[in-house]
Amino acid sequence: xxxxxxxxxxxxxxxxxxxxxxxxxxxxxxxxxxxxxxxxxxxxxxxxxxxxxxxxxxxxxxxxxxxxxxxxxxxxxxxxxxxxxxxxxxxxxxxxxxxxxxxxxxxxxxxxxxxxxxxxxxxxxxxxxxxxxxxxxxxxxxxxxxxxxxxxxxxxxxxxxxxxxxxxxxxxxxxxxxxxxxxxxxxxxxxxxxxxxxxxxxxxxxxxxxxxxxxxxxxxxxxxxxxxxxxxxxxxxxxxxxxxxxxxxxxxxxxxxxxxxxxxxxxxxxxxxxxxxxxxxxxxxxxxxxxxxxxxxxxxxxxxxxxxxxxxxxxxxxxxxxxxxxxxxxxxxxxxxxxxxxxxxxxxxxxxxxxxxxxxxxxxxxxxxxxxxxxxxxxxxxxxxxxxxxxxxxxxxxxxxxxxxxxxxxxxxxxxxxxxxxxxxxxxxxxxxxxxxxxxxxxxxxxxxxxxxxxxxxxxxxxxxxxxxxxxxxxxxxxxxxxxxxxxxxxxxxxxxxxxxxxxxxxxxxxxxxxxxxxxxxxxxxxxxxxxxxxxxxxxxxxxxxxxxxxxxxxxxxxxxxxxxxxxxxxxxxxxxxxxxxxxxxxxxxxxxxxxxxxxxxxx
Numbered sequence: 001x002x003x004x005x006x007x008x009x010x011x012x013x014x015x016x017x018x019x020x021x022x023x024x025x026x027x028x029x030x031x032x033x034x035x036x037x038x039x040x041x042x043x044x045x046x047x048x049x050x051x052x053x054x055x056x057x058x059x060x061x062x063x064x065x066x067x068x069x070x071x072x073x074x075x076x077x078x079x080x081x082x083x084x085x086x087x088x089x090x091x092x093x094x095x096x097x098x099x100x101x102x103x104x105x106x107x108x109x110x111x112x113x114x115x116x117x118x119x120x121x122x123x124x125x126x127x128x129x130x131x132x133x134x135x136x137x138x139x140x141x142x143x144x145x146x147x148x149x150x151x152x153x154x155x156x157x158x159x160x161x162x163x164x165x166x167x168x169x170x171x172x173x174x175x176x177x178x179x180x181x182x183x184x185x186x187x188x189x190x191x192x193x194x195x196x197x198x199x200x201x202x203x204x205x206x207x208x209x210x211x212x213x214x215x216x217x218x219x220x221x222x223x224x225x226x227x228x229x230x231x232x233x234x235x236x237x238x239x240x241x242x243x244x245x246x247x248x249x250x251x252x253x254x255x256x257x258x259x260x261x262x263x264x265x266x267x268x269x270x271x272x273x274x275x276x277x278x279x280x281x282x283x284x285x286x287x288x289x290x291x292x293x294x295x296x297x298x299x300x301x302x303x304x305x306x307x308x309x310x311x312x313x314x315x316x317x318x319x320x321x322x323x324x325x326x327x328x329x330x331x332x333x334x335x336x337x338x339x340x341x342x343x344x345x346x347x348x349x350x351x352x353x354x355x356x357x358x359x360x361x362x363x364x365x366x367x368x369x370x371x372x373x374x375x376x377x378x379x380x381x382x383x384x385x386x387x388x389x390x391x392x393x394x395x396x397x398x399x400x401x402x403x404x405x406x407x408x409x410x411x412x413x414x415x416x417x418x419x420x421x422x423x424x425x426x427x428x429x430x431x432x433x434x435x436x437x438x439x440x441x442x443x444x445x446x447x448x449x450x451x452x453x454x455x456x457x458x459x460x461x462x463x464x465x466x467x468x469x470x471x472x473x474x475x476x477x478x479x480x481x482x483x484x485x486x487x488x489x490x491x492x493x494x495x496x497x498x499x500x501x502x503x504x505x506x507x508x509x510x511x512x513x514x515x516x517x518x519x520x521x522x523x524x525x526x527x528x529x530x531x532x533x534x535x536x537x538x539x540x541x542x543x544x545x546x547x548x549x550x551x552x553x554x555x556x557x558x559x560x561x562x563x564x565x566x567x568x569x570x571x572x573x574x575x576x577x578x579x580x581x582x583x584x585x586x587x588x589x590x591x592x593x594x595x596x597x598x599x600x601x602x603x604x
Contacts, residue, residue: 020506021453035297060242060470064447065249065250069254069444095194099144102141103183119145150535151176154536188296254436263422263423273411279327280394283316286319294308312548339388342384457510525590
């Protein structure tokens with residue numbers, strides 16, 4: 001009865017407009033002071049201990065900071081260009097590209113509102129310009145933006161992991177296939193709708209544009225590899241991965257893309273150097289990047305630095321010779337033939353070797369072999385393809401102005417040296433730049449807001465734990481004979497209703513400790529439960545009255561709130577179907593973590 005009064009107090013405070021963090025903390029504090037022997041000093045100690053026991057939460061401010069640096073317009077534009085190059089030629093191609101861009105940006109930001117702002121601000125305008133209705137564009141992006149908390153790394157997943165003491169790494173892996181499935185379902189629905197309504201489609205821009213756009217977006221997308229390979233390769237923990245990601249995002253935004261900071265708007269190459277010097281710039285640039293990459297690998301593994309340097313020198317020799325051959329071939333119109341031969345030598349043969357090694361290995365199971373084959377196909381084929389087609393574009397540009405390859409190398413080398421010298425001069429001013437300070441301030445403000453919600457929710461969690469509320473609910477459900485199916489229906493209903501009124505992280509900190517012990521007793525995988533909760537939070541972000549994505553989309557698209565609700569409604573049905581699939585097909589969430597990290601040990 002006392003706990004029921006506590007929840008009524010929280011709901012009452014929320015209904016009169018009190019912020020969620022204050023509602024949780026105030027109601028819980030009054031409960032402890034009035035209905036227990038707790039003092040204010042012990043409440044403060046409870047809050048401190050609750051936060052201190054969840055070191056995983058340290059990842060949140062770093063992921064928010066990385067998201068803030070990557071949320072610059074330049075990163076989003078490059079990702080959108082890449083998405084259009086891949087799927088823009090289908091019916092509804094620009095809308096499908098918007099979903100794909102949201103999926104990729106979600107893997108950089110871990111935040112749904114940030115995804116909507118970064119991608120929606122560009123895609124919605126572009127869709128309007130080629131003939132899509134504003135309602136259609138806003139509805140698609142509003143729903144696709146929810147993938148920001150499902151595709152890893154996700155801030156909401158970190159919160160769930162800290163609230164239930166499950167592995168953050170497992171949660172990130174569990175979100176991969178559900179995130180891909182949700183994105184594909186949205187894209188298929190857009191394609192079918194576009195065919196029925198005869199919506200506009202773009203033109204196929206060719207493989208050169210595909211690989212050139214990958215090269216442009218590659219620095220941003222490499223952040224995904226740093227996080228996932230770093231965590232699952234055992235190089236660093238999820239919290240350390242978040243810290244590394246924030247530093248890398250800062251370096252990319254300020255010194256490589258130069259979208260912010262003291263070098264904002266200043267390209268690596270001058271306007272008159274681009275045509276004649278592009279090939280040389282890419283030969284030298286790729287070689288420098290390779291040297292840094294091998295040096296980083298040597299620093300984190302047992303690879304000798306001498307071996308890393310020799311490998312980088314070997315790559316430079318190959319790039320130097322290939323650039324010369326391509327420059328000559330471009331003069332006679334045969335550069336594409338050279339590109340294909342080089343791709344076969346640099347890409348296909350090593351891939352076939354690695355594939356044979358995977359399939360003949362006796363230490364892994366068949367499913368792991370298949371997964372390894374797919375990953376190796378991407379990892380080993382993509383870099384050579386990007387490198388070769390980037391060189392091809394440079395060779396064509398050089399042939400177009402009738403330039404000399406040696407002069408191109410000199411121009412490219414000068415651009416690389418000048419650019420790095422500019423970076424060194426600008427480095428002391430980078431942190432003091434007004435754009436950098438504004439980004440740090442916004443990230444800090446969001447972190448404080450989110451942490452304040454979580455801290456107050458943890459006080460409520462402590463109350464519920466002391467009163468043994470989860471155990472009482474679990475006992476009552478088991479006595480009534482409720483099984484996993486009915487339990488998951490109840491959980492979904494609670495989360496769908498709560499998600500309409502509360503911020504996802506705060507709701508998860510409250511609900512997860514309640515339902516987690518019950519799920520364990522019923523034999524439900526805790527990682528599967530976590531993905532179900534995240535999907536419910538997705539839906540909550542696009543349902544009124546408190547759906548955050550609705551407000552963000554309204555501001556980005558310049559539409560009234562209720563019009564955005566109506567526009568998002570048809571696509572919301574797809575997410576409900578997706579929720580049902582995720583709820584009752586646990587293998588979608590649990591297969592990858594089990595394959596890569598082994599069976600999970602559950603301590604009751």
